[in-house]
Amino acid sequence: MTINEIQDELIEDFSFYGDWMEKYEYIIQLGKEVPLIDEQYKIDQFIIKGCQSKVWLFPELVDGKINFKADSDAIITKGLVSLMVKVLSGHTAKEIADADLYFIDQIGLKEHLSPTRANGLLAMVKQMKLYAIALQSR
Amino acid sequence: MDMYYLCNENFEHKLKKFDIQKIRADFPILKREVNGKPLVYLDNGATTQKPKTVIDAITNYYSDMNSNVHRGVHYLSQISTDAFEVTRRKVQEFINAREDAEVIITKGTTDSINLVAACYGKAFIHAGDEIIISAMEHHSNIVPWQMLCEEKGAVLRVIPMNNYGELDMDAYKSLLSEKTKLVSVTYVSNSLGTINPVKEIIKLAHAKNVPVLLDAAQAVQHIAIDVQDLDVDFLAFSGHKMYAPTGVGVLYGKRELLDSMPPYQGGGDMIKDVTFEKTTYNELPFKFEAGTPNIEAGICLAVAIDYINDLGIENIRAYEDELLDYATSKIKEIAGVKIIGEAAKKSSVLSFVVDGVHPYDIGVILDKLGIAVRTGHHCAQPVMDLFNISGTVRASLAVYNTKEDIDNFIAGLTRALKMLL
Numbered sequence: 261m262t263i264n265e266i267q268d269e270l271i272e273d274f275s276f277y278g279d280w281m282e283k284y285e286y287i288i289q290l291g292k293e294v295p296l297i298d299e300q301y302k303i304d305q306f307i308i309k310g311c312q313s314k315v316w317l318f319p320e321l322v323d324g325k326i327n328f329k330a331d332s333d334a335i336i337t338k339g340l341v342s343l344m345v346k347v348l349s350g351h352t353a354k355e356i357a358d359a360d361l362y363f364i365d366q367i368g369l370k371e372h373l374s375p376t377r378a379n380g381l382l383a384m385v386k387q388m389k390l391y392a393i394a395l396q397s398r
Numbered sequence: 399m400d401m402y403y404l405c406n407e408n409f410e411h412k413l414k415k416f417d418i419q420k421i422r423a424d425f426p427i428l429k430r431e432v433n434g435k436p437l438v439y440l441d442n443g444a445t446t447q448k449p450k451t452v453i454d455a456i457t458n459y460y461s462d463m464n465s466n467v468h469r470g471v472h473y474l475s476q477i478s479t480d481a482f483e484v485t486r487r488k489v490q491e492f493i494n495a496r497e498d499a500e501v502i503i504t505k506g507t508t509d510s511i512n513l514v515a516a517c518y519g520k521a522f523i524h525a526g527d528e529i530i531i532s533a534m535e536h537h538s539n540i541v542p543w544q545m546l547c548e549e550k551g552a553v554l555r556v557i558p559m560n561n562y563g564e565l566d567m568d569a570y571k572s573l574l575s576e577k578t579k580l581v582s583v584t585y586v587s588n589s590l591g592t593i594n595p596v597k598e599i600i601k602l603a604h605a606k607n608v609p610v611l612l613d614a615a616q617a618v619q620h621i622a623i624d625v626q627d628l629d630v631d632f633l634a635f636s637g638h639k640m641y642a643p644t645g646v647g648v649l650y651g652k653r654e655l656l657d658s659m660p661p662y663q664g665g666g667d668m669i670k671d672v673t674f675e676k677t678t679y680n681e682l683p684f685k686f687e688a689g690t691p692n693i694e695a696g697i698c699l700a701v702a703i704d705y706i707n708d709l710g711i712e713n714i715r716a717y718e719d720e721l722l723d724y725a726t727s728k729i730k731e732i733a734g735v736k737i738i739g740e741a742a743k744k745s746s747v748l749s750f751v752v753d754g755v756h757p758y759d760i761g762v763i764l765d766k767l768g769i770a771v772r773t774g775h776h777c778a779q780p781v782m783d784l785f786n787i788s789g790t791v792r793a794s795l796a797v798y799n800t801k802e803d804i805d806n807f808i809a810g811l812t813r814a815l816k817m818l819l
Contacts, residue, residue: 281766284817288818312758312789314788335759336762
């Protein structure tokens with residue numbers, strides 16, 4: 261599936277949830293599905309700065325495509341990073357770097373993109389794109 | 399159980415005495431909803447909401463008297479200067495300073511502490527000298543001293559605390575020496591709520607001829623302060639945590655100390671005569687007030703003090719203490735909650751962690767329920783390190799909070815934990 265197809269699927273998934281509580285329960289559930297980063301990589305080098313909770317993100321280049329593994333010590337943040345991994349993992353560096361992540365707004369998580377929010381969703385997006393650009397130029 | 403019943407009974411009694419609904423009506427923001435729920439504002443340690451009298455005074459300043467202070471001969475400048483100077487006298491009375499010249503209007507607590515670090519530091523701190531702070535300081539009362547020590551080759555000493563969040567006074571006594579040149583401690587801890595035995599701290603320091611700075615940012619809105627009775631040398635606090643606007647604060651200092659210190663910043667207002675050869679400095683308090691101040695916030699600080707005085711600071715304290723007791727007893731009923739900061743004497747702060755749950759997650763769910771708390775390290779990372787935690791959830795109280803706010807908060811927390819555990 262393309263990045264946009266995955267985004268559209270998530271938008272549809274989230275449309276089933278009427279209130280915020282169900283939405284957050286789903287996000288928490290998604291957190292449990294994130295491909296976990298290997299414990300050995302849970303070091304400062306792979307921490308995303310700008311989060312009140314800790315987020316570790318590890319990129320891997322496999323057959324020209326980038327796979328992300330991640331973890332967080334807060335479960336809502338873990339759900340948010342899981343969403344990002346779902347959308348961006350398994351694509352080429354160029355696709356990731358060029359991605360327009362419209363789904364965040366459409367599933368009602370735009371508030372988490374504000375730089376004043378402490379969860380660092382913005383920092384996550386930025387870091388994933390930076391990894392893609394770095395791996396692309398390698 | 400009996401104790402709780404008694405406490406609750408007492409609380410109802412106080413509620414009747416204190417017209418809380420009238421107080422709440424004074425704060426327009428409390429009528430608003432957040433995320434479709436009535437706002438429950440429990441982040442008062444970060445900043446308090448403003449009463450309508452303060453909000454109106456801001457508008458009134460700009461609609462009726464806006465003009466620069468301390469320089470114009472024209473009418474508007476005179477009335478804005480008069481209003482600004484009313485604040486200085488109000489603060490003087492509020493903290494019982496000897497004279498209004500001992501009240502320096504600053505940008506806030508951080509600015510006040512930095513002023514002392516820069517000016518007292520310049521005059522009196524030398525290589526090998528020691529400055530004592532405590533283990534429960536927030537960053538504003540750590541970093542300025544670290545910077546000063548680094549610059550001067552001085553040494554920072556830290557009074558340790560016990561697991562309840564109380565200072566180790568014996569350790570403090572042994573830290574005080576001929577090398578000590580200043581003690582700078584908080585009156586009330588922003589992350590733990592501990593009320594420190596400041597009178598004793600000051601007395602012990604004075605016995606060694608060491609001046610003391612009190613960070614009263616979390617005290618001045620809850621506890622009556624008399625600088626002469628405390629015999630404190632410097633006192634710093636912010637307007638915005640005591641119902642006044644942001645951008646204004648106070649540094650109280652004893653005249654003899656302030657007189658012996660060089661000016662802080664150079665500029666307008668702090669000079670007497672300026673030539674390219676030499677500048678002579680203005681008298682207190684203007685010596686430390688370079689440049690145009692935040693005039694409207696300065697004027698409105700007097701209005702906020704009037705508000706506190708009308709309610710009575712002792713009444714405020716009694717009411718908030720009852721509320722804190724109520725919140726503490728309620729939260730203890732929730733399994734897995736650990737209160738961080740269990741000092742015998744506390745003020746208005748309930749900081750806690752929950753086993754297996756990140757404070758951030760609790761904060762997000764509470765926000766969805768319209769409940770504002772602070773999560774994280776509260777700009778006091780060393781305190782968090784001491785308790786071996788990354789942060790806490792902090793509910794902090796003000797005079798407009800109610801038993802219903804606490805009930806809503808407890809219900810919200812219970813709901814959040816159901817989702818998160």
